[in-house]
Amino acid sequence: MTLQPLLDRIEHQARHYFGQGRVADYIPALAQVPAARFGMAICTTEGELYRCGDADEPFSIQSISKAFTLAMAQQRYGDELWRRVGKEPSGNAFNSLVQLEFEQGIPRNPFINAGALVVVDALYSRLSAPVHAVLEAMRLRAGNGVIRIDHKVADSEYEHRFRNAAMANLMKSFGNFHNEVDEVLRAYFSYCALSMSCVDLARAFGFLANGGRCVMTGEAWLPRLQTQQLNALLFTSGLYDAAGDFAYRVGMPAKSGVGGGIVAVVPGRFSVCVWSPELNSYGNSVAGIWALEELSRALDLRLF
Numbered sequence: 001m002t003l004q005p006l007l008d009r010i011e012h013q014a015r016h017y018f019g020q021g022r023v024a025d026y027i028p029a030l031a032q033v034p035a036a037r038f039g040m041a042i043c044t045t046e047g048e049l050y051r052c053g054d055a056d057e058p059f060s061i062q063s064i065s066k067a068f069t070l071a072m073a074q075q076r077y078g079d080e081l082w083r084r085v086g087k088e089p090s091g092n093a094f095n096s097l098v099q100l101e102f103e104q105g106i107p108r109n110p111f112i113n114a115g116a117l118v119v120v121d122a123l124y125s126r127l128s129a130p131v132h133a134v135l136e137a138m139r140l141r142a143g144n145g146v147i148r149i150d151h152k153v154a155d156s157e158y159e160h161r162f163r164n165a166a167m168a169n170l171m172k173s174f175g176n177f178h179n180e181v182d183e184v185l186r187a188y189f190s191y192c193a194l195s196m197s198c199v200d201l202a203r204a205f206g207f208l209a210n211g212g213r214c215v216m217t218g219e220a221w222l223p224r225l226q227t228q229q230l231n232a233l234l235f236t237s238g239l240y241d242a243a244g245d246f247a248y249r250v251g252m253p254a255k256s257g258v259g260g261g262i263v264a265v266v267p268g269r270f271s272v273c274v275w276s277p278e279l280n281s282y283g284n285s286v287a288g289i290w291a292l293e294e295l296s297r298a299l300d301l302r303l304f
């Protein structure tokens with residue numbers, strides 16, 4: 001089956017899901033995003049690109065950034081990182097605090113907020129200009145030098161940072177947070193507030209489908225083993241407490257964000273990004289999940 005007609009059909013049908021979810025409003029700046037949007041882009045390991053709908057419209061990548069910062073931390077720390085963060089699904093919401101107290105400040109996995117904050121804290125210790133370094137790495141991976149941080153979104157998150165600040169402070173009380181909480185939060189919110197399109201994200205995460213090799217530059221960016229490990233964690237925890245349902249319905253490693261984006265990977269073949277802002281109760285895009293399920297069914301993409 002050729003990809004372009006399939007994407008066009010999915011786009012047409014995905015619009016039927018408009019009105020079935022809710023745009024994230026716990027970050028006030030995100031509540032202003034128009035809800036009726038749908039875009040999708042596929043980047044093959046050969047660098048061919050297929051797109052439909054609003055695939056070129058930038059949106060707030062939010063938690064999709066957690067997969068990228070994890071890759072950057074893996075590069076710098078290797079297995080040492082896993083002393084500070086676990087590898088297990090959490091079964092709790094992405095912003096839940098309850099497990100942290102029971103588990104002595106070691107977050108279950110790097111994709112819930114607490115885990116991503118530890119990863120960003122670790123990165124912060126190793127980068128001289130943490131915001132600039134991640135922005136530049138992302139621009140290079142995506143092959144787009146004008147990707148920017150939406151400071152309105154980052155400031156809005158910082159103003160409403162109470163829950164994330166509580167997690168970071170709790171981890172600090174257990175000795176699992178090394179830098180100034182507010183400085184690390186600023187960096188974390190800047191990464192979440194990266195404004196990128198489906199095309200940018202499909203390209204930037206091409207390395208996950210390509211054994212760690214960047215699709216845009218050809219550079220071996222992440223070692224093959226670490227890329228496999230990152231995909232494994234995305235498979236089990238990339239969609240928070242809905243990761244099991246996503247594995248059942250779609251069957252790909254993936255990372256979602258409350259901006260409505262989802263990046264998914266078919267190792268050896270392609271990376272795909274879908275975006276539609278209305279979310280289900282787990283904070284994942286309603287039309288986005290349906291679209292990936294349909295893509296997986298039409299191309300018979302399941303791993304098992």
Ligand code: GLN
Nearest residue numbers: 062063094113192257258
């Ligand atoms: N920036 C958001 C937060 O920290 C990211 C959450 C998400 O996309 N799931 O709450």
